[in-house]
Amino acid sequence: MEKVPKSSQEDGQSRRSFVASVAMGAGLLLSYGALAIKGLLFLIPPKTSVKRRKIYAGKLDEYAIGSIQKFIDLEGKEILVKRSETGIDAFSAVCPHLGCRVHWQPENDVFFCPCHGGAFDAAGRPAAGPPKDGNQHLFKVPVEVDKSSGIVYLQVKDKREA
Amino acid sequence: MTLVVKRYIVAALSFFLLLSLLIVAFQESNMKRKETHQDAIVTGANEGCVTCHMKDSPALVMEWEFSKHAKVGIGCIECHVAEKGEVDAWKHEGTYVSVLVTPKDCARCHSKEYEEFSRSHHAKAGEILASLDNVLAEKVAGLPDNNADAVNGCWQCHGTIIKFEKDKDGDILRTGKEGKPVIDADTWPNSGIGRLNPDGSKGSCHACHSRHAFQSKLSRSPENCGKCHMGPDHPQIEIYNESKHGIAFYANRDRMAMDKKGSWVLGKDYSAAPTCASCHISAYMTPQGEVKAASHDVGERISWTLRPIISSKLNMIIYEDGFKEDFPHTRALPKIGETLDTNEKVVENEELVNKVVSRKVEKIVTWEERRDLMKGACLNCHNDTYVDNFYKQFDGLVTLYNEKFARPAKAMMDDLKKDGVLKADAPFEKEVQWIFWELWHHEGRRARHGASMMGPDYTHWHGMYEVSKHYYTEFLPAVIEAAEETSHALGNKYRRKVEELLTAPEHAWQKGLSKEEADALKSAYKKRYEK
């Protein structure tokens, strides 16, 4: 854009037109820039896909330390809830390798998958088999413990709404 | 239009455009990505229950679906599950359940509320079964094989002992192919707040937290308490409705945050008015800016007992095991650590019995401390002079009732008993007993309650006016009459007693007003009505 127009203006007014041009340029840049930003934000997909629901899973003192309890989530898949010295964890029993169901082996201190011999430690980290090769962890289900009442909640995936 | 002007116009228009786009951004940030209505979660364990019961009693299941319990998957089994061998358990469709959900069941998750509630006066409401009230309902109004007045009346609020029907061997009667235990129809349905449950616990949470939606806005509403706290003998809801507190509430119901999830704190979440819960249970802001937590012990903030013939202040003795006793202020306070014999009413063989249990004193809360807890709520809206003076006014009324009417009347009744006119085991034989009963149990309470909750009409016209009228025109004559019925000599004795009583200056009005008082009265009426 020409800052000093050679159009039907006298040179004496060149400063006025400079200010006018700057004002116009700034205005256009800001306003259409704002539109462009909105357009870009529009194109970033919203993160609505996976909703989670809080589900009651008993009381903390109903979980003996070192024990495992099974829980069925909203899609019918199993969740294994394990209480340890440090706290309480929940893992999806669906093996990240090919979807078989894992179970806890207290004698080996691992979650074991019988399909291809995969194994995970008490923290869900891959210890043996195909999950170890692919560095696939057991999927963790968030656990909430209400301090005052000791109630345990699991945050499970809720895909039931359209 | 010159180029410069045009450019300025573009600049100006783009400024407006920019402004409008800022508003768009603002609108966007305000868009509450609608929390889509959260469905109830029916976990696997509850699927069976819901499937059948949705057909049997759909509204019940729908109410449960509406509750907060359902939103986190707490369903039928979590509350109705029972252990094999429990007296009210049976195997229903493969699982051991119980119809009765007692405070102990709720305590699985709500243990704090259970602790507070169990030691409260509410939990003891069922213990009137041994009182005169019960006599009136079962004996005076009832038939030998039909105590429907107690069943439908007193017990529905106060609660009763849950009893089971027995077979010929004395075991619990069971019916149907599942062997469901048969509850005595007189005792179920019953959701009285002091219900005495088979598992030993006292009370019923759903007396206030109606099932199965368990809405907090219901429990916070004054109407909820008004189901039981009403009527000629304790018209709390009527008094509340008369009072400014009640007026403020009904006018501002939509500002009361009745639906608020979680805590509900006076002076933080709402300010328009107190409800029953606000003063007697719920949390409030202290002058130090902290939250005084809610407590389900409804007596925690009560300093007078307005229940008995003669009111007294109450000191709270808390024992090591959580058991609580109220001592009238006339009774000497024990020391902390002292072991005392306490009277505890328990259910044995479906009967209410009094047990004497030795307990160690752990804590004492004086009536002043209890009053301070109540004042903490008042101070949210009123300043301390206001509150202290209110208590002076309130104390004054209770003292007036105590001293002018209650004590003398009780003394008279005690004397009649001593003289054999009245028998201890025939509490409603003579008319004077009825009159005395109502004097303290009805209008006497109305007067005291009216003063306690700022209901002036209940304090005076439904209260002290009727106390005084009945005292002078009915009670005292009935005392004489009762004595006369026994013997002429006793009749004379009591005639003289009453005469002597009435010589006291507070009764002098009976003989007539003094000349000054009469003149003052006459001129007042003349000024007002004569034209």
Next chain:
Amino acid sequence: MGNSKDTETKGGLKFSEMLPFDWELLRHAGSEPVPNHLKKWWFCLGGTVAYLFIVQLATGVALTFYYIPSPEFAYDSVANITHNVRFGWFVRSLHKWSSNFMIVALFLHVMRVFFTQAYRHPRQLNWMVGFGLLGVTLFFGFTGYSLVYEQLSYWGATVAANLAEATPLVGELLGFFLRGGPEVGANTLTRFYVLHIGFLPMVAFMLIGLHILLIRLQGVTELRFENDPPEKAAGHFKFFPDHVTSEMIVGVLLMYLLVMMALIFPAELGERANPAVTPPHIKPEWYFYFNYRLLKLTSLKVSVVLTMVFGGIAFFWPFVDEFLRRRLKANDSVIVLIGVVAILMIFTFTVWESFSG
């Protein structure tokens, strides 16, 4: 072309040499002086339509990122855009209002062209190209609205297909082609989608290109009145920056108006389309009201025939105008009167329909 031999040996990075256009000619064409009568704001209506078309392109492309053209998901995808996507409500509302504004501006543009008699020789072809664009725009509006797949979308499409069927001779084929089957359904939606985002834009681009080319080559008709002095100063002014700045005023103003409309009257979502339930009131979009009212006053076949007749007269208007003036000795006032009558009729029918049912 010319300098290839030089650059072969010289080398270099001059951009103008990379693209073998005649840059001088382009610069000349781009800065051709603009006749003074184009300073009148009436003449910016065509540019208005073009600007709004660009807005439609931009917002339309954005919407295609989230829209799903199948009866099962269409409505939900529009709901997703409206409720979930960041500024989704805004982009959709802009798209809706821009389409409405575009059609209004288009009608005003047609009226301007008519009353400046800018369709007369040698500009007959451009008028017909323009009318083609009018048809394309209305078809855009119709297909676009049907994509939302609300009740009115579905049933509006049904009624329109029935109207098409009532066309003499080719009716049944037309209806079948439009619907992609015996009933409005999945095929219809896909068809409308392809038309809306593919075929119609292509046709629009070609016609717009032709339209602008013809204008540039033939110039814009002056607004001359009988009482004007014979040689009114046929002055010129600079295209750049003067005319461009005027166009920017129009552009920013339109953008501002669109944003305000999007804020105050955001696009809403009616009930989901239900082939089993016919809503009590089926209405097309407002720009078809006059047609709908005609249909209600006559019958399917009659209204279609009448529309075709009127449409035909309008399309071939330059020749009708010529015929009226040459053969029937009509003067300009008569032409103006015909225009006024036609506009009033359309307006009346539109307003009438908007009040009924």
